[in-house]
Amino acid sequence: MxxxxxxxxxLLEAGFLHAVRDAHEATTRIVLGSLSRSAGFKERSFGxxxxxxxxxxxxxxxxLDGDSGGGPxxxxxxxxxxxxxxxxRLGNYRILLKRxxxxxxxxxxxxxxxxxxxxxxxxxxxxxxxLALDLGxxxxxxxxxxxxxxHSATDAPIETELFIGRxxxxxxxxxxxxxxxxxxxxxxGPDPRQVTERTMPLWSDDDDVVPLRLRARADxxxxxxxx
Amino acid sequence: xxxxxxxxxxxxAEEAGLRFDSERLTLARRLRGLRKNQLAEAIxxxxxxxxxxxxxxxxxxxxxxxxxAMALGVPVEFFHxxxxxxxxxxxxxxxxxxxxxxxxERDQALAYxxxxxxxxxxxxxxxxxxxxxxxxxxxxxxxxxxxGPVLAARAARAAMAASPGPVPHVVRLLESRGVIVIxxxxxxxxxxxxxxxxxxxxxxxxxxxxxxxxxxxFDGAHELGHLVMHADAEPGSKVVExxxxxxxxxxxxxxxxxADALPRTADWxxxxxxxxxxxxxxxxxxxxxxxxxxxxxSVYRNAMSTLSANGWRRxxxxxxxxxxxxxxxxxxxxxxxxxxxDRDRLATDARVTRxxxxxxxxxxxxxxxx
Numbered sequence: 227m228x229x230x231x232x233x234x235x236x237l238l239e240a241g242f243l244h245a246v247r248d249a250h251e252a253t254t255r256i257v258l259g260s261l262s263r264s265a266g267f268k269e270r271s272f273g274x275x276x277x278x279x280x281x282x283x284x285x286x287x288x289x290l291d292g293d294s295g296g297g298p299x300x301x302x303x304x305x306x307x308x309x310x311x312x313x314x315r316l317g318n319y320r321i322l323l324k325r326x327x328x329x330x331x332x333x334x335x336x337x338x339x340x341x342x343x344x345x346x347x348x349x350x351x352x353x354x355x356x357l358a359l360d361l362g363x364x365x366x367x368x369x370x371x372x373x374x375x376x377h378s379a380t381d382a383p384i385e386t387e388l389f390i391g392r393x394x395x396x397x398x399x400x401x402x403x404x405x406x407x408x409x410x411x412x413x414x415g416p417d418p419r420q421v422t423e424r425t426m427p428l429w430s431d432d433d434d435v436v437p438l439r440l441r442a443r444a445d446x447x448x449x450x451x452x453x
Numbered sequence: 454x455x456x457x458x459x460x461x462x463x464x465x466a467e468e469a470g471l472r473f474d475s476e477r478l479t480l481a482r483r484l485r486g487l488r489k490n491q492l493a494e495a496i497x498x499x500x501x502x503x504x505x506x507x508x509x510x511x512x513x514x515x516x517x518x519x520x521x522a523m524a525l526g527v528p529v530e531f532f533h534x535x536x537x538x539x540x541x542x543x544x545x546x547x548x549x550x551x552x553x554x555x556x557x558e559r560d561q562a563l564a565y566x567x568x569x570x571x572x573x574x575x576x577x578x579x580x581x582x583x584x585x586x587x588x589x590x591x592x593x594x595x596x597x598x599x600x601g602p603v604l605a606a607r608a609a610r611a612a613m614a615a616s617p618g619p620v621p622h623v624v625r626l627l628e629s630r631g632v633i634v635i636x637x638x639x640x641x642x643x644x645x646x647x648x649x650x651x652x653x654x655x656x657x658x659x660x661x662x663x664x665x666x667x668x669x670x671f672d673g674a675h676e677l678g679h680l681v682m683h684a685d686a687e688p689g690s691k692v693v694e695x696x697x698x699x700x701x702x703x704x705x706x707x708x709x710x711x712a713d714a715l716p717r718t719a720d721w722x723x724x725x726x727x728x729x730x731x732x733x734x735x736x737x738x739x740x741x742x743x744x745x746x747x748x749x750x751s752v753y754r755n756a757m758s759t760l761s762a763n764g765w766r767r768x769x770x771x772x773x774x775x776x777x778x779x780x781x782x783x784x785x786x787x788x789x790x791x792x793x794x795d796r797d798r799l800a801t802d803a804r805v806t807r808x809x810x811x812x813x814x815x816x817x818x819x820x821x822x823x
Contacts, residue, residue, distance in 0.1 A: 251595070258692075
């Protein structure tokens, strides 16, 4: 099985990809509901804000924010940042985020990205033909494989783009991905996450009640009326 | 005023006091775009007192009622009970960009909608208006970039528009389906076009200060989108507004009719030709090219920046055309007059002032014979 297929299957079956999609849609709604171009916000504001909100929404979706009560992925996904870049880990896969210009997911230049993203895009990729030379060296045991979720959204029209893939260092101006797949309703299919029933809060009435009494009626029949 | 007039005014005020309906006071205040404190100041009382009158906790005295009527420019009979079904609620109206208008402005626009509904009710006892016939195609208010709005627009076109190609007259199409179309008075100029799926009839209200021929047509199709898709959706969210824009784009510029004609780049002369053919703005055509992926996001963004930089977002270059205007109610009023109910009588029946009636349904200089 290829890495792409294995990563996709692993993350899909756990509900991780559905959680990412939901978090991204929630982020889009929140950001567009809060910022508007007519008020003077520009592309950069949308970018920074989306970055922060998506991080929070992902923590929420994975039950890592301490007040969303966990949910189906709680305990399976942990935070796994890389040099301060927000990351999440499930099994052998670590996922980082990258916002790209809408419609230009294949125009990302990792060589012009942050040092962290440069390093990630330089990870050895087992299926890279350049690594297929038999030098008689046993491959080193692999650490986590770091993948990137590339996300983008526009405000007018409102549209979103979401991909997951293995970045490829492209100082050669070649493709920025060893592989990438779109995360859409069609590619995701049914949501495997169990929806848990929320328990109802239980009321207690053992605190002091507010004192009340019936008014005395003119004919003094309050007691009868109260029964 | 002589003694006799004074006496009569006092009697009217007294009767109005007995028949006082607190909601009619709220309606009149909103109609005039006043806050409680402004009205209180105008009649020499406190905002809390106005609040108590409007909540129905206290009944104003005849003197206070006369002052209220004077300050609000309505006859005291305006406050009589037994009319209409309460104040239109902004929770059911599809307003755009809530942050750019105040609650007072929205309430005023809705108050006009409310008295328009009262006028229509009075008219309908005299004149038969077309039956309400708007297709329903609900779309989930959280659906981002999904197929819902396009499918809804296709269903609406199949049900409403007779032939493919450009829609000749959006307002007439709405009216022929029983929708009440009103042009708001100038005092509400900051409010965009909006719609209310009110019963018995849906209403679309336009703002003449806000648009031109092309933009108004898009607004009309946008509001139709709300009526078709969002009977149940909480109004005002960016996603719901975006859905209505997508609906309008497909309704006015169906993909299968226009996709091949749209330019991949900001070809302004091509856009001007399409604008004349389809009766939509260049901005709407650019939006269409972008949503159909004929144009990339960056080409579209740059084109929109060019529009802004040239001041074309407010007014595009090229010839202007008179707005599509609503005529159904104007004609209904003329028919009612021909049958013996003139404008004064109609205003009295609807319990609105004659001035407000004329604002909402302006008389034509020369009535066209039916």
